[in-house]
Amino acid sequence: MSSIVCHPILDSQNGIATDAVIKKQRPPPLVLSRPKDLIQEACQRLVLSDQQLRRIMQSMEKSMEQGLATSTKKVAVKMLPTYVDSVPNGTESGDFLALDLGGTNFRVLHIKLQGKETKMTGKIFRVPESIMRGTGEALFDHIAGCMAKFMGENDLKDAQKLPLGFTFSFPCEQEGLTKGKLVTWTKGFKASGVEGVDVVTLLHEACHRRKDIDIDVVALLNDTVGTLMACAFQENSCQIGVIVGTGTNACYMERLDRIPKLAGYVDEHGVTPEEMIINTEWGAFGDDGALDFLRTEWDEVVDRESINPGQHLYEKMISGMYMGECARVVLEDLAKQGLLFGGNSDAISVPHCFPTKFVSEIDSDLLEDDDRTFQKTYQILEDIGVEMITANDCANVAYVCSLISTRAAHLTAAGIAMLLNRMNKKHVTVGVDGSVYRFHPTYPTLLDAKIGELIVGDIEYKLMLSEDGSGRGAALVAAVATRLKEEKLAASLSSSSSNQ
Numbered sequence: 001m002s003s004i005v006c007h008p009i010l011d012s013q014n015g016i017a018t019d020a021v022i023k024k025q026r027p028p029p030l031v032l033s034r035p036k037d038l039i040q041e042a043c044q045r046l047v048l049s050d051q052q053l054r055r056i057m058q059s060m061e062k063s064m065e066q067g068l069a070t071s072t073k074k075v076a077v078k079m080l081p082t083y084v085d086s087v088p089n090g091t092e093s094g095d096f097l098a099l100d101l102g103g104t105n106f107r108v109l110h111i112k113l114q115g116k117e118t119k120m121t122g123k124i125f126r127v128p129e130s131i132m133r134g135t136g137e138a139l140f141d142h143i144a145g146c147m148a149k150f151m152g153e154n155d156l157k158d159a160q161k162l163p164l165g166f167t168f169s170f171p172c173e174q175e176g177l178t179k180g181k182l183v184t185w186t187k188g189f190k191a192s193g194v195e196g197v198d199v200v201t202l203l204h205e206a207c208h209r210r211k212d213i214d215i216d217v218v219a220l221l222n223d224t225v226g227t228l229m230a231c232a233f234q235e236n237s238c239q240i241g242v243i244v245g246t247g248t249n250a251c252y253m254e255r256l257d258r259i260p261k262l263a264g265y266v267d268e269h270g271v272t273p274e275e276m277i278i279n280t281e282w283g284a285f286g287d288d289g290a291l292d293f294l295r296t297e298w299d300e301v302v303d304r305e306s307i308n309p310g311q312h313l314y315e316k317m318i319s320g321m322y323m324g325e326c327a328r329v330v331l332e333d334l335a336k337q338g339l340l341f342g343g344n345s346d347a348i349s350v351p352h353c354f355p356t357k358f359v360s361e362i363d364s365d366l367l368e369d370d371d372r373t374f375q376k377t378y379q380i381l382e383d384i385g386v387e388m389i390t391a392n393d394c395a396n397v398a399y400v401c402s403l404i405s406t407r408a409a410h411l412t413a414a415g416i417a418m419l420l421n422r423m424n425k426k427h428v429t430v431g432v433d434g435s436v437y438r439f440h441p442t443y444p445t446l447l448d449a450k451i452g453e454l455i456v457g458d459i460e461y462k463l464m465l466s467e468d469g470s471g472r473g474a475a476l477v478a479a480v481a482t483r484l485k486e487e488k489l490a491a492s493l494s495s496s497s498s499n500q
């Protein structure tokens with residue numbers, strides 16, 4: 001590894017490298033310098049104005065209203081009822097199992113709720129790509145196998161069946177708390193025979209095939225709902241749950257009188273709740289063309305080369321599964337135009353060679369390195385095989401990464417601000433989780449600042465990092481469901497005894 005230290009001078013206005021290169025231990029290769037404004041000009045479309053963000057907010061709310069009105073497959077933003085209409089009241093307690101499937105890892109957890117305390121033991125299992133894209137039966141057999149292993153190792157096999165919360169982080173059309181048909185796979189999953197089928201049934205069938213474990217699924221939930229519930233357990237003003245990780249999505253408490261497709265709905269107690277958590281599935285916003293006015297040719301490449309072209313277009317401009325690839329496609333194009341790497345695009349043209357964690361690391365270089373040495377950026381580019389890296393290249397790569405991550409943060413801010421404006425409640429806590437939110441150095445600050453600029457009136461909000469919504473949240477939904485079931489049983493017992 002060579003130890004070049006590059007010190008490009010940055011234009012203080014826009015952060016783009018000028019041609020001047022000062023101090024260096026080893027001179028970068030000589031290449032013809034390019035005027036900085038060519039890169040800036042080429043990337044202009046990645047910078048979103050507040051006016052464009054407001055247009056997104058308006059059009060997203062319109063898409064959401066279409067989703068609230070009808071369950072047809074045609075609407076882009078599905079607005080799926082979750083059948084969760086109460087948040088934890090703090091008295092939840094007991095032992096629960098939680099399953100968490102939503103990415104390349106699958107987790108099984110044993111959770112003990114005791115007052116505000118939670119004790120968790122769990123195990124993480126990998127879901128190999130061959131299983132993600134094989135048959136549904138193989139996928140659910142894998143899940144059941146992992147559960148059996150965990151239950152065996154933790155002496156839970158013979159224990160009385162524990163109430164189980166299943167966090168399944170894909171769009172599910174639920175018919176109640178314990179039933180939900182997968183609408184469509186996202187995030188690189190493609191297991192056959194699952195779309196359109198109830199995933200709780202598939203899980204039960206897989207357990208029956210094994211014969212050695214039995215389960216009692218009391219709640220099926222999305223990770224956004226788990227996030228909301230986990231935060232609401234700490235702060236009862238939490239009314240929105242957001243994930244910005246491998247995928248992105250949000251859920252929020254909606255008034256029932258604003259959900260036409262649930263007209264006439266009564267719960268198992270014969271009551272119409274005032275509100276219900278709606279899983280927006282906002283990742284699919286734009287699938288009907290609503291985002292075309294700002295999607296770039298680079299976004300089109302990312303989409304075209306993905307496993308689900310034409311689907312989840314908003315997600316593809318934001319989340320961790322795509323952010324790095326989007327930056328790579330931009331860099332490849334700039335190299336092909338001769339604006340980077342001396343015009344050599346070979347190394348950067350390899351699909352997926354630039355994961356989102358590189359965007360985070362390079363953005364950290366911009367943030368932490370006062371001298372603008374871009375050591376980390378240089379190292380990353382060298383590791384992926386780019387030859388002829390100049391100081392300007394490093395600074396310009398960092399510039400592109402910061403544009404891509406800022407755009408992602410601002411697009412997410414538009415979604416959250418729209419929900420806050422729509423709910424129009426005085427004080428709302430927004431529970432947030434996901435690898436991009438947790439690990440990108442500037443994403444949370446950029447998100448927060450832009451939400452502040454886009455909300456109207458005197459709404460107050462706070463972003464709160466959720467502590468393991470997919471695990472703890474699943475136990476909490478299971479606990480609330482169990483508590484409500486017990487309350488119902490007690491009420492019916494007391495009414496039958498008073499009738500005697």
Ligand code: BGC
Pocket residue numbers: 102168169170171186187222223224243245246247248249250281283315
């Ligand atoms: C899925 C959502 C999920 C989100 C975050 C998206 O791809 O469609 O259901 O909540 O990823 O995990």
